[in-house]
Amino acid sequence: MAEMDTSSSGGHKKGPGVKKGKKLSTRVDLTPMVDLGFLLITFFMFTTTLAKPKTMEINMPYKDKNLQEEEKNKLKASVAMTVLLSKNHRVYYYEGLADNPEQNPDLKVTGFKPKDGIRDAIIRKKKAVDAMKRAGTLTAKDNMTVLIKPDTTSTYSDLVNMLDEMSINDVKVYAIIDISDVEQGYIKDTEAASGL
Amino acid sequence: MPKAKLPRKSTNIDMTAMCDVAFLLLTFFMLATKFKPEEPVVVTTPSSISEIPLPDNDIMLLTVDKKGRIFFSIDNKIKRKELIESVNDDRKLGLTEQDINRFAIGPSIGIPFNRLKSFLSMPPDEQAEVNVTAPGVPVDTSVLSPDNELAQWIKSARYTNPKLRICIKADGEAAYPHVKKIINTLEGYKIFKFNLITNMKAAPPGTAAFEERQKMASAE
Secondary structure (H helix, E strand, O other): OOOOOOOOOOOOOOOOOOOOOOOOOOOOOOHHHHHHHHHHHHHHHHHEOOOOOEEEEEEOOOOOOOOOHHHOOOOOHHHEEEEEEOHHHEEEEEEOOOOOOOOOOOOEEEEOOOOOOHHHHHHHHHHHHHHHHHHOOOOOOOOOEEEEEEOOOOEHHHHHHHHHHHHHOOOOEEEEOOOOHHHHHHHHHHHHHHOO | OOOOOOOOOOOOOOOHHHHHHHHHHHHHHHHHOOEOOOOOOOOOOOEEOOOEEOOOOOEEEEEEOOOOOEEEEEOOHHHHHHHHHHHHHHHOOOOOHHHHHHHHHOOOEOOOHHHHHHHHOOOHHHHHHHHHHOOOOOOOOOOOOOOOHHHHHHHHHHHHOOOOEEEEEEOOOOEHHHHHHHHHHHHHOOOOEEEEEEEEOOOOOOOHHHHHHHHHHHHO
């Protein structure tokens, strides 16, 4: 392959007076060229961005100051679950709407962990909503709704993790909402109660 | 029994085939490569199971670093030029033709308007140095506030290119209030749909998304 046939074998015979030229090998050592080739490959492999970054699409709820109170969807307490994101990647959640000012909601503390984390809580709630649909207490239109309320001490990764849990657990309806002072109070109370 | 004499073989290997392979791969990487865009700050994005790829063009990229500094950029050079011209008119920045051209080919902007002119008059390596300590584009919760310079950038950018998709690339450790300000600004312009740039991770087994993916895979 690499060498060319320069010997005149099979060719015509030279005359007796013709001097034979010195035969030089045309075989080229390709090793440095291979080295160079692989060096460049390595360079391009490291600088390239073959894997394009992935994106997550989010739709925020439509917000308008002029929206009338009666135009807003009313959320049923039985399908609602509120998730509060707090410091140190801690997650608090409660079920229902907590619209009774007399009684604090039953706030539970968890985190983003594979076992007994927020994921299990979401799956449990989802099953409960499905069971209520079968029992006929909820119509087919009702969907489990998660209200995500990050507080000021939470980080962006908490938010992304939470949104990711929504797609992991196939929760169709969710919204990112500003946390209220009342809910910040719940977090403080729970922190104090459990000595965190 | 006398040993059978093995004929001596040459240890020279023909490198041609290897060379062919090397250059074939080299050609592939050279053609397939798209150099990493110059990033003003190092950002470690959180992971998600989302598989939607980032679109190639018409992107407005809002980079948020660990400390919550915001850097703004759009992709197309021609649009960048139109953008800076319109911002220049709106905010009376007094940029020269040279500054405008520098912006068009330059990197992300993470500097308030009052320092933009001096920033653009610097050579690229000095700009990179300034970006280390730059305060980021000032932002506020309301779009109407004159301090909300990000709002001005977004407004002008959407005016020059209405097809722009807004992508937020934020560091996982950035505090939520910084991201919230951006979201509030976008909501102020009635933008309720945008993209968050994330790394990819696999769906955890035993969940709804995992089963969905399995079904998709077996259907193929």
